[in-house]
Amino acid sequence: MERKQKLDARGRKKQDKSNVPTITLNTLRNNAEKSAASMKKAHAEKMDGLSDEVNRPRKELPDIDKMKLNVDDSSLHKGKVLINAEVLNVRFGKGSSGRKD
Secondary structure, eight states: OHHHHHHHHHHHHHHHHSOOOHHHHHHHHHHHHHHHHHHHHHHHHHHHHHHHHHHHHHHHSOOGGGOOOOOOOOSSOTTOOOOOOSSEEEEOSSSOEEEEO
């Protein structure tokens, strides 16, 4: 996009200095506007596709409320790490919630 804008600016400067008929300049300007519009449209479509691609895995994850983990007493020795988690939301019972880092 930036490159296209730079080229358009350079073209405008050149056409001010040239002795080209107005009708030709208008045709060139119209063609440039059409190509810029089609580039913007293609860019928007590509960005929509990429955002859908990024959001799809997020939608496929199960809801937080449905994810439950019960850890019974393990028969392993004291100090054995069973689960290692970072930035974890925890709820004990009904209504109470907390955030553990």
